[in-house]
Amino acid sequence: MTTPVLNVSNLRKSFGEFTAVDDVSFNIMPGEILGLLGPNGAGKTTTMHMLLGLITPTSGSIRMFGMELATHREQILQQVNFSSTYISMPLALTVEENLWVVARLYGLPDIRRRVDDIVKKLEMEEFRQKITRKLSSGQMTRLTLAKAFLTEPKILFLDEPTASLDPDIAHKIRALLKEERRSSGLSILYTSHNMREMEEMSDRIIFLQRGKIVAEGTAQEIVTRFGQADLEDVFLKIARDSRL
Template sequence: MSKPIVEVRNLTKRFDDFTAVDDVSFDIQEGEILGLLGPNGAGKTTTIHMLLGLITPTSGTIHMFGLDLAQHRETILRQVNFSSTYISMPFSLTVEENLKVIARLYSLQNIQKRIDEIIEKLEMGDIQYKLTRKLSSGQMSRLTLAKAIMTEPKVLFLDEPTASLDPDIVNKIKIFLKEYQRTAGLSILYTSHNMREMEEMSNRIIFLQHGHIVAEGTSDQIIQRYGQRDLEEVFLKLARESKEK
């Protein structure tokens, strides 16, 4: 862990009279996996969308690699990628064609070599020439992960990358991500509703509620602070408190 690679300061997003993200500040260190935890509607996905430049913040700043995202979008996004169970890729293209398009959008060199490498790493040889519309949800998750990893990002945003997948695939994805993160030294912002997964994956966790950060630290620190047995109990406690309010 050294200097922060992502610096978010006082980030706020309002949609008319609804505040989705409220004065949120955090850093992601180089080589760190930061977990973003919170109930539905807590502001996790909106935060990631702002970090990807897809939503303009109402106020606050986002710096990556020391550069302001608002002013250096292209330079920053070349070194960033994302994956989510909820995103899709053009259905009428094959897996390889989709990866080729992404490779060109990120100005990659030796495109075919990169594709072959990522296909091998994620064991996608059997679906390389398959139409994307014919993929199962597990295969689709691997494709979106492949498109994110292939560009060799320094920062990766993973928004519930394992949601609705069977345990075997979840396990494979987690093992791959951990190994890849360790060897490539990339920084990851990770959201999930699976508390055990969050504990396993993250070096540090931020708990969001109603757009605010309500807890921050390692999973042990958070569990201790709230006097619960595990992260799941903390999540339930905070989520129920939030509903009562």
């Protein structure tokens, strides 16, 4: 049996009286794309922040590559990376300079090749010399994705990676993610509010609602279980029922 690259057990995060993530457990297998789905405020970003060691869980355990995050933080974080709109990068540097800084911080070999590669893959040639402050939001998203890919991680955490991308670039990013998973066995946990994308990308989906897992399975399994036509209808049903 293959061992999961990520194992989350009974994870919980409370902010004072409020519990944002409530007893969440799941695994990610090597090369698996897991979609984290749920309404605004469901606890998706909070979960990712705990997996990245940015905030400390109230309770529960996070294991990656067979090691506990709390005690093997550095070894684990070297092998993962993330992308999200809340990343802040030095705005006065050019796109290319920012990528060089990341590569140096991680002590990566072969920086020139890696930077050239990722710029080409994400079609960033046009704005590689641009000052980061002047990027459009879609260009900024591509820069944060490039930063995530640069370190050739084993697990990628992507919080709404395609939110500000035009349909053409979003399509290319999805193709790239699938290709990386195929060629290097990359595992991906990602969030999106685009239900078609969720259905297309995810091997498995976890549906979070008020911090709890309310459904889990392939898109098709979830759709069938809730007796709906598609994932969008499942989403509307779950979200609206809870807002009554």
